[in-house]
Amino acid sequence: MSASTTVPATPPTGTTTPRPAAEANAAARPPRRRVTGVAVTAWVLGLLFCFPALWMVLTSFHAESDAATNPPSFAASLTLDGYRTFFGGGGGPTPWPPLVNSLTASFFSTVLVLLLALPAAYALSIRRVRKWTDVLFFFLSTKMLPVVAGLLPIYLFARNTGLLDNIWLLVLLYTSMNLPIAVWMMQSFLSDVPVSIIEAAQVDGARLPTVLGRVVAPVAAPGIAATALICFIFSWNELLFARVLTGVVASTAPVHLTTFVTSQGLFLAQLCAASVVVSLPVLAAGYAAQDKLVQGLSLGAVK
Structure with missing residues (x-):
């Protein structure tokens, strides 16, 4: 008797062999560099959007002379005079x-x-x-x-x-x-x-x-x-x-x-x-x- 050999079955023409789930997920996952670039861009846009509000808060703690400088001074001394004036501390109208x-x-x-x-x-x-x-x-x-x-x-x-x-x-x-x-x-x-x-x-x-x-x-x-x-x-x-x-x-x-x-x-x-x-x-x-x-x-x- 001749020894029988097993021939692996080939998939029909036009079909693809299913890949493991891990390989499919890895292929569908976007590259790490692309995700990192999108995250950094989102953070930069978010900070730019919030910058006017942050600058307003920082300016509120400056004196009038420092707030009116051009270009603005980031290292100016901080004070609560603006808030005291707003709440009528300097004899102004109460809010x-x-x-x-x-x-x-x-x-x-x-x-x-x-x-x-x-x-x-x-x-x-x-x-x-x-x-x-x-x-x-x-x-x-x-x-x-x-x-x-x-x-x-x-x-x-x-x-x-x-x-x-x-x-x-x-x-x-x-x-x-x-x-x-x-x-x-x-x-x-x-x-x-x-x-x-x-x-x-x-x-x-x-x-x-x-x-x-x-x-x-x-x-x-x-x-x-x-x-x-x-x-x-x-x-x-x-x-x-x-x-x-x-x-x-x-x-x-x-x-x-x-x-x-x-x-x-x-x-x-x-x-x-x-x-x-x-x-x-x-x-x-x-x-x-x-x-x-x-x-x-x-x-x-x-x-």
């Missing part, structure tokens, strides 16, 4: 009324926006009304008009109704200004809420306020938090309406910052110190809600 006014207008306008935007987004995403896309376009079209174009009629209305230099006028204006943005954002967030849990709540006898407050709101909490934070930032930073429609009583923090630009010159160190203090509430709110903000902004991005 607390403008800060309280900004907090009042931003907080109450954000609450009103959420109360109005949640039912509107519910009607446009879950219980969709007829021609809901046209409704969304109408909300978007309200942001196409430049703000300065509507300033004169708003000023005349406020003057004739005695609402000039009134903080509640700013609350209404900020609410109307942020409501279209809030409806657009929350509509996309509420579209990911499962309809089954809403139907189950309705079968148990829950009415619309209960469904919105106890079913929809907890599920869409990250999106609501992201919307609230953005509306709060927009209200806190608004300057045009506050500058024209307020005077002494209802002046806000951004308006107070303009007082450091006088006919005597630009007090750069004091302005930087004031800008740092005015930015702290927004930074604190963003830091406190950063987890909800990331979840809300990424909600619905991956299906």
Whole structure:
């Protein structure tokens, strides 16, 4: 008998031999040099983006003579004179009324926006009304008009109704200004809420306020938090309406910052110190809600 030989099987023409998983992952993994280059580029761009803010913080600890030098001095001595002046240490105006006014207008306008935007987004995403896309376009079209174009009629209305230099006028204006943005954002967030849990709540006898407050709101909490934070930032930073429609009583923090630009010159160190203090509430709110903000902004991005 002749010894039999085993001939290895060859794969059919047009097919490839499967490679081990480790080799496939190694081939799909980008080169280490490329990843390192992308990381370094991202860090450089991030530092360049943050450099103006870091420079503002550093300038706030300089004296006025050192802050006004050209080119700027990095090794200048540090001082707290800018912060002392901002808080009225040198006999200047106190910043607390403008800060309280900004907090009042931003907080109450954000609450009103959420109360109005949640039912509107519910009607446009879950219980969709007829021609809901046209409704969304109408909300978007309200942001196409430049703000300065509507300033004169708003000023005349406020003057004739005695609402000039009134903080509640700013609350209404900020609410109307942020409501279209809030409806657009929350509509996309509420579209990911499962309809089954809403139907189950309705079968148990829950009415619309209960469904919105106890079913929809907890599920869409990250999106609501992201919307609230953005509306709060927009209200806190608004300057045009506050500058024209307020005077002494209802002046806000951004308006107070303009007082450091006088006919005597630009007090750069004091302005930087004031800008740092005015930015702290927004930074604190963003830091406190950063987890909800990331979840809300990424909600619905991956299906």
